[in-house]
Amino acid sequence: MPHNKQMAQGQPTSISPALWSSRFVFIMAAVGSAVGLGNIWKFPYITGENGGGAFVLVYLACIAVIGLPLMMSEVMVGRRGGKSPIGTMAEVAKAEGRSKHWVGVGIMATLAAFLILSFYSVIAGWTMPYIISAMSGSFSDISAEDSGALFGGLLASPWQLLLWHSIFMGLTVLVSAGGVRHGLERAVTKLMPALFILLLILVGYAATTGHFGEAVSFLFKPDFSALTAEAILTALGHAFFTLSLASGAMMAYGAYLPKHVSIARTAVVIAVMDTGVALLAGLAIFPIVFAHGLAAGEGPGLIFVTLPVAFGQMPGGGFFATLFFVLLLFAAWTSSISMLESLVSYLNEKGIGRVKAAIGGGLAAWLVGITTLLSLNVWSDFTPLDMFARFEGKTLFDLYDYLTANIMMPVVALLIALFVGWKMKPAHSASELGAWHKLWFPVVRYLSPIALLIVFYFNLK
Ligand code: PHE
Numbered sequence: 001m002p003h004n005k006q007m008a009q010g011q012p013t014s015i016s017p018a019l020w021s022s023r024f025v026f027i028m029a030a031v032g033s034a035v036g037l038g039n040i041w042k043f044p045y046i047t048g049e050n051g052g053g054a055f056v057l058v059y060l061a062c063i064a065v066i067g068l069p070l071m072m073s074e075v076m077v078g079r080r081g082g083k084s085p086i087g088t089m090a091e092v093a094k095a096e097g098r099s100k101h102w103v104g105v106g107i108m109a110t111l112a113a114f115l116i117l118s119f120y121s122v123i124a125g126w127t128m129p130y131i132i133s134a135m136s137g138s139f140s141d142i143s144a145e146d147s148g149a150l151f152g153g154l155l156a157s158p159w160q161l162l163l164w165h166s167i168f169m170g171l172t173v174l175v176s177a178g179g180v181r182h183g184l185e186r187a188v189t190k191l192m193p194a195l196f197i198l199l200l201i202l203v204g205y206a207a208t209t210g211h212f213g214e215a216v217s218f219l220f221k222p223d224f225s226a227l228t229a230e231a232i233l234t235a236l237g238h239a240f241f242t243l244s245l246a247s248g249a250m251m252a253y254g255a256y257l258p259k260h261v262s263i264a265r266t267a268v269v270i271a272v273m274d275t276g277v278a279l280l281a282g283l284a285i286f287p288i289v290f291a292h293g294l295a296a297g298e299g300p301g302l303i304f305v306t307l308p309v310a311f312g313q314m315p316g317g318g319f320f321a322t323l324f325f326v327l328l329l330f331a332a333w334t335s336s337i338s339m340l341e342s343l344v345s346y347l348n349e350k351g352i353g354r355v356k357a358a359i360g361g362g363l364a365a366w367l368v369g370i371t372t373l374l375s376l377n378v379w380s381d382f383t384p385l386d387m388f389a390r391f392e393g394k395t396l397f398d399l400y401d402y403l404t405a406n407i408m409m410p411v412v413a414l415l416i417a418l419f420v421g422w423k424m425k426p427a428h429s430a431s432e433l434g435a436w437h438k439l440w441f442p443v444v445r446y447l448s449p450i451a452l453l454i455v456f457y458f459n460l461k
Pocket of ligand 1: 113339
């Protein structure tokens with residue numbers, strides 16, 4: 001068990017048995033959790049589907065006004081509780097003299113993380129055949145059409161998808177079983193900076209396509225006529241998804257945060273890095289989309305279809321493509337580990353050993369993941385909730401995505417904001433947040449809940 005200085009300095013050991021070894025390591029682990037497919041795969045494609053600029057603006061506002069304060073809240077509650085998200089909610093609600101039903105927030109968050117993990121692993125699996133294609137030179141001079149066909153071929157093959165999904169879930173379980181801090185600390189500190197640099201190189205390449213200006217105005221020139229209530233909900237849900245909020249991940253990691261670390265400053269760093277990576281991904285991808293006449297609203301295949309075309313034309317493209325998909329795989333890995341952590345830490349508390357908990361949780365998510373994988377091919381016409389207009393035409397994968405990002409996460413977020421804003425003693429949150437409390441408190445008490453309720457209202461209307 002890695003003991004550290006903070007503990008020796010009087011950290012309540014009964015609550016936090018093992019902590020991150022420094023603020024830097026926590027930032028790296030949290031950034032590892034936050035930066036993942038959400039930034040590089042999901043952000044570009046939902047931005048493309050939702051018309052660009054106005055959507056991006058709403059997303060940025062959601063990050064700043066709701067996401068960032070919520071991250072501070074979750075890390076704070078996590079540190080106070082010092083347990084799994086479920087255990088923490090029970091513990092902190094009790095300490096504040098509140099209803100024991102608040103534990104439901106932890107349960108819903110853990111469930112969301114579990115469901116996300118199930119499909120996340122399928123998507124993350126796609127990076128592996130792409131690494132092989134990149135290494136074998138299949139991208140060189142590939143046309144947009146062939147690239148689309150390559151991706152289509154992968155989706156059409158359930159066995160291939162199953163293989164990669166299984167390997168990815170195995171990798172996730174492996175680190176989780178070994179104890180998160182152990183495996184993560186080393187991996188993230190090297191790989192995250194590498195991913196960042198590679199994205200910069202890609203943006204540099206994208207700038208040479210002659211369509212950079214077009215991409216910049218697509219991303220940053222808001223056209224509010226393209227904005228629907230549904231798009232606003234999607235932007236909001238994505239703000240939670242991309243920051244690993246409302247899923248227990250940040251709460252679970254917060255439980256390992258040493259007492260002396262400033263939560264607010266740390267959260268700002270994480271949010272800025274996460275947003276930076278997403279915007280860089282957008283700046284790398286859209287010039288290529290426009291240069292090759294591809295559809296911005298292409299959907300979940302967007303980066304898998306566009307990037308090979310760019311790599312195929314770039315000097316040293318095979319090398320950069322390999323590196324890119326390897327780093328994307330790692331980024332997804334450090335995220336999926338944090339998703340599993342909500343459940344594993346809970347099972348662990350219930351007396352199930354880490355190894356067993358990780359294998360059991362991973363296996364269950366793997367099984368559910370198979371339904372996602374089939375919805376991409378043999379079950380692609382199975383859209384079970386067609387009777388509701390909102391869910392019409394959605395496959396199982398679409399439904400899991402919608403249910404988690406657009407329903408469960410916003411609900412969990414609202415409940416957490418209400419808890420810290422109204423149920424927790426301000427003196428307690430102030431003792432955790434220091435000077436930032438003055439700014440944070442009115443936001444979580446009034447602004448975040450009201451903003452969330454408005455978005456709900458317009459979506460239920
Ligand atoms: N934030 C991760 C990403 O953007 C996804 C994630 C969601 C991780 C929920 C943990 C919990 O890829």
